[in-house]
Amino acid sequence: MTEHTLTVAGVAVDTRHWIGGERVASAETFTDVSPIDGSVLGEISRGTEVEVDAAVAAAKAAFPAWAATSRAERARILHAVADGVEKRIEDLAIVETTDNGALLRSHRRGVMPRVAHNFRFFADWLLELDHEDFETRGHTNHVSWDPAGPSVLITPWNAPLMLSTWKVAPALAAGNTVVLKPAEWTPLTASLLADIAAEAGLPAGVLNIVQGYGSEIGDALTSHPDVRRISFTGSVPTAQRITQSAAVNLTPLSLELGGKSPLLVFADADLDLAVDLAVEQYDNAGQVCLAATRILVEETVAEEFTRRFAEKAAAIVQGDPRDEATDIGPNIHERQLEKIDGFVRRAVDAGARAVIGGHRGEGQYYAPTLLADVAQDSEIVQEEVFGPILTLQTFTTEDEAVQLANDTRFGLAATLATGDRERAARVTERLVAGTVWVNCFFVRDLQAPFGGSRHSGVGREGGTWSFDFYCDLKNTVTAPKGWKNHG
Known part of the structure; x- marks a missing residue:
C-alpha cells in the first residue's frame, strides 16, 4: 500500500483523482467516514479549481478522437467496462456498503449488476439508435446524433456507483468525454470505476474523476466555458445554483432533483x-x-x-x-x-x-x-x-x-x-x-424516460432521451437534384 491507497475490507482503493489517464493528488484532503460505525476510512484528495481545469482540459483534448471513434468500437469498450464491473462485483459491493451504509446483499444481487447493465444497455442502444428518413417536397431529411463535447456529471451519495454510471454510460456511448464529480460522502467506488475503465481500454482523458466538496469546486465545473453538458442529481437549492452558473455559457442541463411522492x-x-x-x-x-x-x-x-x-x-x-x-x-x-x-x-x-x-x-x-x-x-x-x-x-x-x-x-x-x-x-x-x-413500485427499465416535473427536475434521460440530451441533434436536408455524375 502507498500513502495514496486505503484498504476497505481487503480491497485497495486509490484516494487520488483520475485525470487524463493518470492519478493526480491534491495538496489538501478530506476525511471519508463510514456511516456504519463512524470509523475513518481514509483521507481523500480534495479537488480545487486546478484539478477541475486539468480534468476539463483532458476531456477537451480527448474529445475529438473519442467522438470520431465508430459506434461499434465505443460499444465494444463499454461492454468491456461492464465485464470489468462484473468481475469485481464483490469488491464494489463491500466498498460501497462500507462507504454509504446500504445493504451488502442489495449491492451484490441488484445494484452492482445494474451498474454493469447500465454500460451494456447504452452500448447496445447506441448501435440501434436511428431515425427513419422522411421527405419534404421531394427533399430527404436525415436525423443524426452528434457528440456534444465534455460533460460534467455530478452525482449523489445514496446510490453512488449506480447513479454515476446511469450518467457516465450514455455520455460515453454518445461520444462525449466526461468529468465525473462523485459525492464527497461516498467517493470510493468512483475511484474503482476509473481502474476498471482503464483496464477495459477506455482512452486516457475520456473519463476523468475529480473528488471534493461541491461548495469548493462546483462552480468551477458548471461555469467552465469548455463544458458542453451538465447532468446533476441532488437537491433543489444546489440545482438552482448550478442553473445560474451554467447560464453564463448557456450549457444545457439535465436535473433530477428531490421528491415528495x-x-x-x-x-x-x-x-x-x-x-x-x-x-x-x-x-x-x-x-x-x-x-x-x-x-x-x-x-x-x-x-x-x-x-x-x-x-x-x-x-x-x-x-x-x-x-x-x-x-x-x-x-x-x-x-x-x-x-x-x-x-x-x-x-x-x-x-x-x-x-x-x-x-x-x-x-x-x-x-x-x-x-x-x-x-x-x-x-x-x-x-x-x-x-x-x-x-x-x-x-x-x-x-x-x-x-x-x-x-x-x-x-x-x-x-x-x-x-x-x-x-x-x-x-x-x-x-x-x-x-x-x-400496484407496484420501483420497476424501472432503462429504455423508459426518467425525470421529474415541477421542482423535481428538468429534462428526461433513458433510452433515446439520454442520447437526445448528450448529443447535438442534427437534421440534414438533401435536395433530389443538383448532383453531377463522376463516372
Missing part, C-alpha cells in the same frame, strides 16, 4: 399489497428520491391499513448492512441524521402523532417512522426529508386523493394501489409525476 391507497385495493408497497418505502433507510413518503389512504380502510402497516413494519430488522438479515442500515451522515430528527421533532411539536418510530437509534440509525395527524401545508408533508419518515393522511373521494397527491412543489413519482382498472387510468392521467407505478 404520494402512495394512494383506495378502498378497492388489495390491502396486503398496499401495505407491502408502503413498507417498501423504508428501503435504503428512506434515502431514495423516488420513495412514496406521503401515504394517502381512503378513509374507510385507513384504520385497518394502519394496523397492518404497523405489524409489517415491526418485523423490519435494522442494523449492520453487512449482515444478511438486516433490512435497513444507517443514514449516511450525522448531519443528515440531525436533519431527519429535526423534521420529526418539529412535526410532533406541531401536533403530529408517531404511529411507529419517531426517534433516533444508536449511532447513525433512525427508527422507521410513520407520522399521522399531519396537516397538508405542514413542513413534514411539503418538504423532502430523505430518511425513513412516512406520513399518513386520509381522503374520502377520488378527487380529494388526486388533489392531495398533486399538492406539493414536487412531481418526481407517484404510486397507486387500486383494484379498479378504470380508476387507475383516470387517476394516473391526472397525477403530476415523471413516473407512476400502479
